[in-house]
Amino acid sequence: MAVKVYIVYYSMYGHVEKLAEEIKKGASSIEGVEALLWQVPETLPEEVLGKMSAPPKSDVPVITSNELAEADGFVFGFPTRFGMMAAQFKAFLDSTGGLWRAQQLAGKPAGIFFSTGSQGGGQETTALTAITQLVHHGMLFVPIGYTFGAGMFEMEKVKGGSPYGAGTYAGDGSRQPSELELEQAFHQGKYIAAITKKLKQAA
Secondary structure (H helix, E strand, O other), X not given: OOEEEEEEEOOOOXXXXXXXXXXXXXXXXXXXXXXXXEEOOOOOOHHHHHHOXXXXXXXXXXXXXXXXXXXXXXXXXXXXXXXXXXXXXXXXXXXXXXXXXXXXXXXXXXXXXXXXXXXXXXXXXXHHHXXXXXXXXOOEEOOOOOOOHHHHHOOOOOOOOXXXXXXXXXXXXXXXXXXXXXXXXXXXXXHHHHHHHHHHHHO
């Protein structure tokens, strides 16, 4: 039976989605792992999204909270809002009360990735404040640490991400994830998928 890794994300302008796609590629590179992309539901009306110049959503399926129980491991992604996860993702997690009561996610590994507007915009605090959600579900937070190697110490180029997980800088929205940021996202997917597989095999 395949090990299921769900990459669950919210992306308004596409930056988080690009990281999610690379994370899926990384996770899928581990033999026996089935990696799936999921979006969380949008909470803003189309009229508001239009005024914010948000592009149409992709055709990645929208997940329901109960579907989380089918996965063996997760990588959760979201943009930051004042140093914390976007409200759309928080609203989705707020809908997981039934899973929490039954502790259906307890013991499952989860990583976090993110996008911020600037270098001081929450590359660490967004992940740090999100860990509380995992803790109440009894999930196992899997940071990437410095396993990405030399890429973690890049000083000549602007690079998002941290030991907490892969990340990117959106700037005014025009900047797209760099090649190094995408490589880090691929690494995160591969790393978490390998750990998820080990945990499932040991169960």
